[in-house]
Amino acid sequence: MLSYLSSLFSSRIPTALYSNRLASTAATASGSQTMSIAERVEKSIADNKVTIFTKAGCPYCTATKNLFTNDYPDETVNFVEVPERERMDWKAYMSDKTGEDTFPSIWINQKAISGGNSGIQSLHRNGKLATLLKDE
Known part of the structure; x- marks a missing residue:
């Protein structure tokens, strides 16, 4: 099972089925x-x-995962855990791309959500996250 999970690029699962074990794919x-x-x-x-x-x-990543799991259980979310050995290169790329290099990095409809967990929690509280998720 672990070899299968480690062979995956990411885990794309409905949040209703999400578990920490499944999301830990490299x-x-x-x-x-x-x-x-x-x-x-x-x-x-x-x-x-x-x-x-x-x-x-x-x-902060756990809080974001919990938000989607608890409040948007029908939404399919692609969780990608970045391996430690790649984090510096990943952070450099994201910094160039978005100006932010922190975790979690959240993307909805190909747009970066600024502020990581704080940003997504704020969008959720004011109802804008639900609207973003409805947009295609």
Whole structure:
């Protein structure tokens, strides 16, 4: 089971089925090792309505995952856990792309949500997150 999970690029699952164990898949699948970090990031964002880049042990990432799990259980979310060995390169790419290099990095409809967990929680509280999720 672990070898199967580690071979995945990310976990794209409905939040109703989400668990920490399932979301801990690495962003370096054997089939995607030839892709650069930039290519993998762009593919994840382009191929999914909601993509959330996380890191293990991050309390802000956990809070964001819990928000989607509890309040948007029918939304399919692509959780991508960035491996520790790739974090510096990932942070450099995201800093160039968005001006932010923190976790979680949240993308909805191919647009970055500024502020990470604080930003997404604020959008949720004022009702704008539900609107974003309805937009295609």
